[in-house]
Amino acid sequence: MLLKIGELAKMTGLSIRTLHHYDSIGLLSPSARTQAGYRLYQHSDMDRLHRIMALRKFGLSLADIANALAGPALPLHSIVAQQIAMLERQIAQASTLRERLRSLQAQLAQGQAPELAEWLTTMELMTMYDKYFSPEELQQLPLLTDSAVEQEWKALVARVRAVKEAGAGPGDAQAQALATEWMVKLVRDTGAHPGLFARLNSMHEQEPSMQATTSVDADVMQFIIAAFNASRIALYRPFLDKQEYAYLLANYGRRSGEWPALIAAVRAAMDARTPPTDPAVLQLARQWLELFRSYAGTNPATQLKFRQAHQQEPRLMEGSFVDGAMLQYLGAAMAVVAQERPAK
Numbered sequence: 001m002l003l004k005i006g007e008l009a010k011m012t013g014l015s016i017r018t019l020h021h022y023d024s025i026g027l028l029s030p031s032a033r034t035q036a037g038y039r040l041y042q043h044s045d046m047d048r049l050h051r052i053m054a055l056r057k058f059g060l061s062l063a064d065i066a067n068a069l070a071g072p073a074l075p076l077h078s079i080v081a082q083q084i085a086m087l088e089r090q091i092a093q094a095s096t097l098r099e100r101l102r103s104l105q106a107q108l109a110q111g112q113a114p115e116l117a118e119w120l121t122t123m124e125l126m127t128m129y130d131k132y133f134s135p136e137e138l139q140q141l142p143l144l145t146d147s148a149v150e151q152e153w154k155a156l157v158a159r160v161r162a163v164k165e166a167g168a169g170p171g172d173a174q175a176q177a178l179a180t181e182w183m184v185k186l187v188r189d190t191g192a193h194p195g196l197f198a199r200l201n202s203m204h205e206q207e208p209s210m211q212a213t214t215s216v217d218a219d220v221m222q223f224i225i226a227a228f229n230a231s232r233i234a235l236y237r238p239f240l241d242k243q244e245y246a247y248l249l250a251n252y253g254r255r256s257g258e259w260p261a262l263i264a265a266v267r268a269a270m271d272a273r274t275p276p277t278d279p280a281v282l283q284l285a286r287q288w289l290e291l292f293r294s295y296a297g298t299n300p301a302t303q304l305k306f307r308q309a310h311q312q313e314p315r316l317m318e319g320s321f322v323d324g325a326m327l328q329y330l331g332a333a334m335a336v337v338a339q340e341r342p343a344k
Helices: 005-012 016-024 043-057 062-070 076-109 116-132 147-165 173-189 194-206 208-214 218-239 242-251 256-271 279-296 300-312 324-343
Strands: 039-041
Touching: 005 016, 005 039, 005 043, 039 043, 043 062, 062 279, 116 194, 147 173, 147 208, 147 218, 173 194, 173 218, 194 208, 194 256, 218 242, 218 300, 242 279, 256 279, 256 324, 279 300, 279 324
Parallel strands: none
Antiparallel strands: none
8 A cells, every 4th residue: 555645644643844854864765656746655664664753752863863774674573662661661650640649639538638848849759750760760769769878968969069169179189089979879879770870860950849859959960070070081191191181181071961871872772682783783882982082082092092091990980880791782883883984
């Protein structure tokens, strides 16, 4: 059965303009056209469109999707499985909220009511957590659910604020020690799960009430990030010459905000047992190399020095959410990418 573009748009919920755009950039071209030039889509086009829509839903850009689809065919059953998992998480979150509302309804029916301020704050936190984490994931985040861990974090935040207010800068040894302690605790209190860490970051950035509850505002986060980056730069310094160190100093933190989501995506691919030769993983490897080069440069000899630094200085791995298994997995993907580059 052949479908005209308007019919396909109506059946998929996409706009005709979107389908035109996909055609214009070569992402999804119709298999046939009428004598009058109208686009016609057939069964094989649905397979590709499903992949595009699924990958788009997972957050990939159109350019990344094009690169992924340009390689060997992505297994559609794997994509559908990931869609199912995402929907199941959303269903679980909705079910949890429903049960909490039922409990609240029962309390109100019995004439029981908490203090208004406590009630509103609790409801706000409930819905906020449900937006970012499933009930199972919350169990892996003691800093949100364990009162003892929460107190530990409050004490650490207070120490950071005290050092910051005393005038310390990112280069100060005490600031760097606190930043490293902060990141190590984050790894511990997220179960070393970079996906949870990335969403925790998003929650702090997008939820003012979370910042008020934890006293971790944008200024504190910027101070921690700057001090942590400075501590990494100091660890790299003995391995680099003057020119290499100057380049590192000028560029290291410039794109640091892109790392959490990328590390989370690599971990998700590993957890899904996706082969390192899969096109989507190869794209992640390319992004990793791009970020690495943003501070290490493009000279292979200099890049080797950075790799040697990681082999000889274990502190570089502290608080990074990157372990040996991830580097080995990426290494296999990067070996394929390295073979592709000369042909481009």
